[in-house]
Amino acid sequence: QSVLTQPPSVSAAPGQRVTISCSGSSSNIENNYVSWYQKVPGTAPKLLIFDTDKRPSGIPDRFSGSKSGTSATLGITGLQTGDEADYYCGTWNGSLSGGVFGGGTKLTVL
Amino acid sequence: EVRLVQSGAEVKKPGEFLKISCKGSGYSFTSYWIGWVRQMPGKGLEWMGIIYPGDSDTRYSPSFQGQATISADRSISTSFLHWSSLKASDTAIYYCARLYYDSGSYLDYWGQGTQVTVSS
Numbered sequence: 631q632s633v634l635t636q637p638p639s640v641s642a643a644p645g646q647r648v649t650i651s652c653s654g655s656s657s658n659i660e661n662n663y664v665s666w667y668q669k670v671p672g673t674a675p676k677l678l679i680f681d682t683d684k685r686p687s688g689i690p691d692r693f694s695g696s697k698s699g700t701s702a703t704l705g706i707t708g709l710q711t712g713d714e715a716d717y718y719c720g721t722w723n724g725s726l727s728g729g730v731f732g733g734g735t736k737l738t739v740l
Numbered sequence: 741e742v743r744l745v746q747s748g749a750e751v752k753k754p755g756e757f758l759k760i761s762c763k764g765s766g767y768s769f770t771s772y773w774i775g776w777v778r779q780m781p782g783k784g785l786e787w788m789g790i791i792y793p794g795d796s797d798t799r800y801s802p803s804f805q806g807q808a809t810i811s812a813d814r815s816i817s818t819s820f821l822h823w824s825s826l827k828a829s830d831t832a833i834y835y836c837a838r839l840y841y842d843s844g845s846y847l848d849y850w851g852q853g854t855q856v857t858v859s860s
Binding site: 632662663665667669674675676677680681682686716718720722723728729730731732733734 | 775777784785786787788789790799800801835837840843844845846847848850851852853
């Protein structure tokens with residue numbers, strides 16, 4: 631099991647909005663920034679959100695991140711078929727031994 | 741342009757030695773941690789460990805301590821992941837990524853991944 635808990639799958643229609651949750655604890659999410667990664671099968675993961683709510687250059691503002699307590703959320707608006715992918719949250723584990731990922735959420739755009 | 745280029749796919753037998761590589765370019769290789777991430781078939785991303793090429797300080801995720809070894813050669817801007825004796829359960833795709841570590845920490849640039857297949 632992953633340290634961070636995500637729903638295995640979410641789905642929505644094109645143009646709709648979807649949110650993906652990431653639940654952790656006081657030793658990870660609550661006291662650290664959260665990042666989100668998009669993973670399309672056959673390609674490397676791509677950074678979508680860093681420092682909980684910031685987008686790297688080139689990531690559209692349809693993607694957003696937020697956090698409250700021990701949980702974080704990735705929001706995607708104006709869904710497109712090209713958004714179909716696995717999404718992973720990540721954060722620091724509280725000491726410099728590295729980070730942790732969530733188990734991943736498969737997004738299906740119906 | 742920041743780039744991380746990994747070595748090619750490997751097919752090995754159980755018990756064999758393997759070393760895969762990740763070469764960085766377009767930035768100061770010794771100034772950023774490199775992280776290694778595993779993705780087993782049909783599974784999610786797993787954080788294996790990190791190395792700081794500047795001084796080879798290495799930290800392992802508890803789940804991966806003793807499973808594989810992370811190293812780096814700063815003279816060629818390359819990090820390595822190696823196994824002394826592979827197991828079938830090491831079959832996975834392995835990614836390296838640059839770790840941006842400040843107030844926040846995140847993996848901002850990723851290698852293309854190296855497929856490792858261990859089968860008798």
